[in-house]
């Protein structure tokens with residue numbers, strides 16, 4: 001039996017769109033294969049997170065088509081699919097072609113959520129880390145107008161952002177006709193983002209946590225969450241795993257999350273967080289863990305002054 005994942009209704013989206021609290025991340029190298037996504041659908045995942053950067057739109061699209069053929073889902077509407085505008089397309093004239101390409105890759109008529117991946121524009125030639133002359137602040141007004149156009153045309157039910165700071169959001173809110181529904185950011189017990197979460201709550205922007213397990217085994221992630229003494233102690237006392245403690249803590253903070261596991265048991269485990277809770281004391285212990293940012297903008301994109309400032313704003 002597939003696990004039923006609770007949902008939260010989002011603001012400023014079409015059709016009372018609601019987001020399943022736990023989604024499956026698809027950022028991986030090599031890209032995820034369609035069979036793994038099918039397994040995830042069987043387990044109960046209905047929310048999938050992709051991006052044009054990840055090269056996983058295509059396998060995700062194949063898996064969705066196959067899941068419909070197999071009858072694992074009756075209609076595409078049962079799924080919540082997010083994709084993201086990559087920084088090389090963060091230009092008013094490139095947004096529409098970019099979402100159309102994502103939709104073609106996914107074999108879909110519409111996305112549930114389209115996010116600006118970073119508050120950064122890159123030139124076509126940019127390599128990683130990028131040279132100073134290939135990296136620019138986003139022209140948020142014109143890019144957001146193009147995002148609004150995508151929603152108005154029905155290409156996506158909602159629009160939002162990712163990796164935006166409070167300052168980025170303030171600027172966006174001052175010009176938006178359609179306010180962003182979601183801000184997807186790094187968030188976990190070791191990077192709690194209290195200020196940003198409070199700001200988003202006040203403005204009605206839903207927060208989705210990425211790398212909720214510390215992004216173990218990626219180029220920048222580590223095992224500091226999965227091996228954290230405090231999380232392991234709590235896990236042992238409750239007969240759970242440190243991963244589940246991290247995800248449950250996030251759920252109790254009122255956010256949704258996208259966790260990546262391509263292992264069937266761990267996929268299932270990551271959805272089994274809804275029928276138990278943390279005590280106040282356990283929650284307090286987690287809220288005192290030392291903080292560390294995993295994905296630093298300046299390390300990923302280049303050590304330029306304004307990117308260092310973006311890192312410092314959190």
Ligand SMILES: NC(=O)C1=CN([C@@H]2O[C@H](COP(=O)(O)OP(=O)(O)OC[C@H]3O[C@@H](n4cnc5c(N)ncnc54)[C@H](OP(=O)(O)O)[C@@H]3O)[C@@H](O)[C@H]2O)C=CC1
Pocket residue numbers: 024025026027028049050117162163184185209210211212213214215216217218221226241243244258259260261262263266267269270295
């Ligand atoms: N907007 C953005 O800029 C970003 C968005 N993201 C999104 O967030 C998603 C998730 O973040 P990601 O950085 O991948 O990392 P996660 O924090 O989800 O960690 C993934 C790692 O944890 C392991 N894992 C998963 N579940 C368990 C478990 N129950 N017990 C032990 N180990 C476990 C996985 O291994 P295994 O597969 O073997 O289980 C994998 O190595 C991405 O896939 C992407 O969709 C990520 C980074 C940036």
Ligand SMILES: O=C[C@H](O)[C@@H](O)[C@@H](O)[C@H](O)C(=O)O
Pocket residue numbers: 027051128295300301
């Ligand atoms: O160039 C930088 C990195 O690739 C970074 O952009 C990614 O980690 C990305 O945010 C993601 O969503 O996985």
